[in-house]
Amino acid sequence: MSDFVSVPLRRSLVVGITFFALVMSLGQALAGDSGSSNDNGTITGVVNANAPTINVADIRNTGNTTVTGTQLDVLSNYRFYLDVTESNGWASLRNVYVQLWFDLGTDTTTFATATAANNYRINVTYDNSAAQSSPTAGQWSVKAGNVALGAVVMNEIVASQEYAFQITFQLDAQIHQAQLPSAARNGGYSNAYSWNGQFTARDANGNLVTRQSDATSGDYYEFGVFQHTSVTLGGQNWAAGGVAPGASSQTGTVTVTHTSNANYKLHVYANGNLVSGTNTIAIGNVLALAAADLSDDLSSNTAFPGTGSGNPIYLMGSGATFHAFAPNTNSTATVVQFQINVPLGTPVGTYTATLVMTVQQQAPPTP
Known part of the structure; x- marks a missing residue:
């Protein structure tokens, strides 16, 4: 009796164990239904230098x-x-x-x-x-x-x-x-x-x-x-040397250095006539020479029209116009030379006159 009962029990245990193993194996085979996947990327930050x-x-x-x-x-x-x-x-x-x-x-x-x-x-x-x-x-x-x-x-x-x-x-x-x-x-x-x-x-x-x-x-x-002008004579005198009545003589040259920080005129006038004691040579006998400096605005030999500041000779600019401001230089140099015509009958002597060189600047524009 005991032998009969024991055999089926052993079989049922074996079958049960085998079934359990199959179920577990089947469960692993079906695991793909709940699987996962992945990919990757980067995170980037740019750090710029601070500006000054x-x-x-x-x-x-x-x-x-x-x-x-x-x-x-x-x-x-x-x-x-x-x-x-x-x-x-x-x-x-x-x-x-x-x-x-x-x-x-x-x-x-x-x-x-x-x-x-x-x-x-x-x-x-x-x-x-x-x-x-x-x-x-x-x-x-x-x-x-x-x-x-x-x-x-x-x-x-x-x-x-x-x-x-x-x-x-x-x-x-x-x-x-x-x-x-x-x-x-x-x-x-x-x-x-x-x-x-x-x-x-x-x-x-x-x-x-x-x-x-x-x-x-x-x-x-x-x-x-501020407005600024200056003028300097490279030599104080224009000397003509000896000349006979009825003849003419040219003076030496003098370099006039001038500055202006706007458009300007450069002109020269005589305080009076040429004088030697009580004798005179009218200032109209003195001419500024155009050939002395080809960069100025004097186009022909020009005599003083009279004495005083109201009778100038214009070397840069004219009575009606101003010479253009120099855009690049710190100063401008103009060579000036005169000719003296001595009238016949003029007494012997050393004749002198004072010449005044002036820089006149154009008035500033109105804003």
Whole structure:
């Protein structure tokens, strides 16, 4: 009896175990219905270099007071004042530009479109193309314009990042005259016939930052330039030497150096007739010679029409017109020579007269 019962039990256990194994195996084979898949991508962030910062920019007198909004004198000391930060390290800074230009009566004129002449446009540049980690005075120079640089004083604010500069300069004698700014300057360049200014910094990454107005007041950089003229004789006397009555004699030449920072006339007049004691030779016997200088406006030998300032001979310009302002030079030299015609019967003697050379500048335009 026991043998009969035990056999089926063993079979049922075997069958049960076999069935369980098959079910488990089948379950693994069907697992693809709830599977997964994947792909991948990248996340990217670009870190750009910080642009340089012009913290302070100004034009000041030697007392450290701003002169923007005023008129400047040529041949006088002023200072460009700058405070610049390069947070990427000073070696990343490439240039700082101080750019000034005369607007010729149009406020929309830019440095790029201004007349490219040395008395109309100025560019003072800091050059760090060598990527130095701190500045030196020798890196500042004049790239354009008739302006002379003096001492460059530097102060380190943050080592290798922020520096302040005081750059002494003088405008040369023929920097164009400009009007005193009178209109409000906080909305842009707004004074015709003035000088405008801007300060620009450029780094190695191509960032370009320009400041055209004061960081505190918001006033745009505009200023005027006072009128200026001068005249100097290279020799004080025109000597004709000995000449007989009825003959003529030419004097030596004298180089007249003159400056004007706007259109002008150069003329000469005689205070009186040629005099020797009580004897005279009328000033109408003295002629300015056209051949002395072919670059002046004297086209023919011209006699003095009379004495006094109302009877000049015009060497540059004429009674009705002004000679064009020199756009590039610091001065102009004109060679002047005279001829004396001695009338028959003139007594022997040494005859002299005083000649006055004058530069007369055209009145400034009305804004």
